Amino acid sequence: MTESTNELQQEVAKAVADAELRQAVAEEAAPQAPAFEVILASNSPRRRELLNAAGVKFTVRTPATPVDESLEPDLAADPEEAAKKLAERKAGAVIQEVLAENYTGMLIVIGADTMVVLDGKIFGKPRSASDGKHMLRQLSGRTHEVITAVSVWMVAAPNAEDVSLGFRTFADISHVTFRDLTDEEITDYLRKGESFDKAGAYAIQGEGAALVDHYDGSLDTIIGLPTTRLIKEFPDLVNAEDAEC
Numbered sequence: 001m002t003e004s005t006n007e008l009q010q011e012v013a014k015a016v017a018d019a020e021l022r023q024a025v026a027e028e029a030a031p032q033a034p035a036f037e038v039i040l041a042s043n044s045p046r047r048r049e050l051l052n053a054a055g056v057k058f059t060v061r062t063p064a065t066p067v068d069e070s071l072e073p074d075l076a077a078d079p080e081e082a083a084k085k086l087a088e089r090k091a092g093a094v095i096q097e098v099l100a101e102n103y104t105g106m107l108i109v110i111g112a113d114t115m116v117v118l119d120g121k122i123f124g125k126p127r128s129a130s131d132g133k134h135m136l137r138q139l140s141g142r143t144h145e146v147i148t149a150v151s152v153w154m155v156a157a158p159n160a161e162d163v164s165l166g167f168r169t170f171a172d173i174s175h176v177t178f179r180d181l182t183d184e185e186i187t188d189y190l191r192k193g194e195s196f197d198k199a200g201a202y203a204i205q206g207e208g209a210a211l212v213d214h215y216d217g218s219l220d221t222i223i224g225l226p227t228t229r230l231i232k233e234f235p236d237l238v239n240a241e242d243a244e245c
Contacts, residue, residue: 035106035236036106036107036108036154036236036237037059037105037106037107037108038056038057038058038059038107038108038109038110038237039058039059039060039061039094039098039107039108039109039110040058040059040060040061040110041061041062041063041090041091041093041094041109041110041111041112042060042062042090042110042111042112043060043062044112044224044225046203046205046223046224046225047112047224047225048060050220050223050224050225050227051110051225051227053227054227054228054230054231054237054238055238056227056231056237056238058110061094061097061098062090062094063090063093063094063096063097064097065093067086067089067090067093068089069086069089071085071086071122076122077120079115079117079120079122079145079147080147080149080171080173082115082122083113083114083115083147083148083149083171084113084149084151084169084170084171086113086149087111087112087113087149087150087151087169088111088151088167088169089111090111090112090113090151091109091110091111091151091152091153091167092111092151092153092167094109094111095109095153095155095165098155099155099157099163099165102160103155103157103160104157104158104159104160105155105157106154106155106156106157107154107155107157108152108153108154108155108234108236108237109152109153109155110150110151110152110153110230111150111151111153112148112149112150112151112224112225113148113149114146114147114148114149114199114224115146115147115148115199116135116139116144116145116146116199116200117144117145117146117147118138118139118142118144118145123135123138123139123144123199123200123201124199125196125197125198125199125201126195126196126201129190131201132190132195132196132201133186133187133190135200135201136178136181136186136189136190136201136202136211137181137183137186139178139200139202139211140178140179140180140181140186141178141179141180141181142177142178143175143176143177143178144175144176144177144178144200145173145174145175145176146173146174146175146176146199146200146217146221146222147171147172147173147221148171148172148221148222148224148225148226149169149170149171149172150169150170150171150172150225150226150230151167151168151169152167152168152169152230152233152234153165153166153167154166154167168233170229170233172217172218172221172226172229173217173221174215174216174217174218174219174221174222175215175216175217176204176212176215176222177212177213177214177215178211178212178213179211179212179213181211185211189202189207189208189210189211192206192207194206194207194208195208203223204219204222204223205219205223
């Protein structure tokens with residue numbers, strides 16, 4: 001393992017430790033009166049960990065019918081807008097189900113989507129080992145973008161007939177540069193099994209750190225949820241109520 005790989009893994013470990021410290025400080029702070037329930041519209045373990053580490057109390061709910069993640073040609077040609085649209089679809093689908101249950105109260109729903117982009121081409125999750133190998137070969141020795149879009153929907157429903165709804169969506173972009181990888185390194189990494197539910201076929205927070213030379217931007221964005229920016233733009237999240245919807 002190279003010195004740069006060790007430094008990257010140490011940086012990832014430090015970021016995780018810092019996030020855990022922020023969470024501990026938040027838990028020690030005097031609690032404020034809860035205002036919102038929060039739902040994370042994602043089953044991603046990475047996003048759950050990041051949101052927990054940011055001190056947000058939330059529940060997880062995904063729509064009963066999986067969200068259509070297909071992209072029209074105009075969206076596929078604009079990865080940032082595509083990521084934002086998919087984040088909106090994911091959050092919006094949960095909002096529709098919640099309102100159909102005659103929800104009352106104050107609610108925030110968070111949807112997110114992460115894309116790996118090289119030369120304007122979107123790299124999704126690999127469909128097979130050969131697909132993952134093809135992705136990693138293309139990323140080898142190159143710098144690519146990681147775009148994570150977040151869509152935050154707010155509901156105010158004092159009663160089931162009086163509902164106010166609004167949402168805002170943003171995208172955060174980081175850049176990741178891979179080392180020059182040999183075919184043996186790519187094959188060995190794919191055998192580790194962490195590629196197949198990851199955009200671009202790698203996980204920077206896992207064994208995939210060994211593939212990376214360096215990155216620029218937010219590590220949380222690369223992992224899947226830019227929590228620093230999320231909390232800055234939506235401070236109500238840290239005063240939210242941990243409640244089942």
